Amino acid sequence: MVAHPWKARVINTSGTEIADVVVTPVAFREPPLLNVAGVHQPWALRAIVEVRTTSGLTGLGETYGDAPHVALVRRAAATLTGLDAFDLHGLNARIAHAVDGVDLADRHGLTGRSTPSKTLLRVLAAFETACLDLQGQAVDRPVVDLLGGRARDAVPFSAYLFYKWASHPGGEPDEWGAALDPDAIVTQARRMIDQYGFRSIKLKGGVRPPAEEVDAIRALRVAFPEHGLRLDPNCAWAPDTAVGVATELADVLEYLEDPTSSIAGMAEVASRAPIPLATNMCVVALDDVRPAFTADAVQVVLADHHYWGGLRRSLDLAAVCAAWGVGVSMHSNSHLGISLAAMTHLAAAAPQLTYAADTHTPWRGDADVVQDPLSIVDGAVEVPHRPGLGVTLDRDALARMRDDYVRCGITERDDTGYLRTIDPAWEPRQPRW
Structure with a gap:
């Protein structure tokens, strides 16, 4: 038989x-x-x-x-x-x-x-x-095998640049130094690329006036003519401001991320902007997909398994995006090596993810909770072949x-409250410009 x-x-x-x-x-x-x-x-x-x-x-x-x-x-x-x-x-x-x-x-x-x-x-x-x-x-x-197998053997990640102070008030300057103008942003990018080999660059915007952030992106283009560039002002701009920046940087950016708030606001900008818009803020649940995609409000969604319900639901999101002709990238927040491993397996199993993923890995220095954390080499992380996530907890x-x-x-992240301890009059406004 x-x-x-x-x-x-x-x-x-x-x-x-x-x-x-x-x-x-x-x-x-x-x-x-x-x-x-x-x-x-x-x-x-x-x-x-x-x-x-x-x-x-x-x-x-x-x-x-x-x-x-x-x-x-x-x-x-x-x-x-x-x-x-x-x-x-x-x-x-x-x-x-x-x-x-x-x-x-x-x-x-x-x-x-x-x-x-x-x-x-x-x-x-x-x-x-x-x-x-x-x-x-x-x-x-x-x-990755449980998620359908490898669409790629290595997952590309993006350098994630920030405007920053040289130190926390009262503290010693950190290894990265201050970055408050275009030249310093280029210096930050160069160091990060030299160390990790990134081939894409994202700048966290919404901090300086839009014209200054445009100058920073232009300076990055001169310094890194072959790198993909993104700018994310986290809804800091009014639609007209966003359209102006998108028009000025149409020949430079891969996409402009969350320039303004709400699906309606993003749709208004998208109807007039000459480059794709991306989001991790207005499409954050499946209920957002139909209104956002029907309105053509976004052309790229940044998945984040930490708030999409895990790896399988994030794959579902990627499939839905593909059905609508919407691109996929990956959002990042301050994270450690377990998350980096999970992000790597997810991105490896998602053929729809065609943009380099975000990561905060360079900003945590040597801090981690895993032994032998995954490494970013030539801008990418090799997908582990070991069973499970492929990382082991460092109990010490x-x-x-x-x-x-x-x-x-500190018991809760509070970016606004912390800045107010330094500048009591500071108020987060949306839009700021």
Whole structure:
């Protein structure tokens, strides 16, 4: 009797039942990076999720470290004992029941509006990543294989430039120095490219008057004539201002990211701008897709698995974008090596992702919670072949960074509040110009 091909290999998934979950908030040093909401605080906050099985496997996830979010993640974690790591529908159901309609608004306002469904997806994402890490370990395959296989063997990332001060007030100057004019922005880019080999460059705008940011982009084009360039003012501009900048930089930019707020505002700019518009702020949930795409408000969506509900939902987003003829890139926030690994597996499995992804990796220096973190070489990260995410927790580093979280005294990211401690009269305005 001939065996059926689909019965030729039986995979033993015993031992993938969740025994316990540990959520550890951590902090790491961050430079004074400026944005439309204010300035980054001296410590960035993250939370590390460890999902442990009855067989001794540990799956890793990474998420935001703000105290209200961590409390919600821990509430969800307490409901997962006994669930099989392969049961992602069950995972979603248990977390939805635990979150129960909570809406956690963020203080920095740089990832679009907050809703109960978005809060749920923010909580779910870290657990889904950890379960995929467990699944990969259980079947001895990398996560990218669980997501459909490799569309690429290495994932390109972009240099992420910021206007910044030389130091936090009262602190020592950091290794990057001040960057408040075009020449300093070029110097920052050159150092980052020399170290990491990036072939695309993104400037976080909305900080200086638009004409100065145009000058910075022009200076970058002169210094790096072959690099793709992007500019992201985080909704700092009125539509007319955005159209003016887009017209002036039409021969320079790959895309202009979130120049103005709302789907309606982006649609107005897109109808008059000669270059593509990208977003991670007006398309932040599937409910946004039809109105935004029907209005042709955006031509590129920056996926972010941390608030789209994880890796599989981000692949769904990429497929939807492809169906509408919309491009895909990847958004980044201050993150550590677990997130970089998850982003790499996701981008490798998404053929629709044709723009280099964002990453904050250069800004965290040597701080990380994983042993031998993935490296950016020639502007790209090689997709791991090891089982699961392919990274291992550094428990000594985790303990140190947990202690830093306790000592630093910061419990929520608050770019606006921090800038007000330096300039009490400062107000974030939208639009600013």
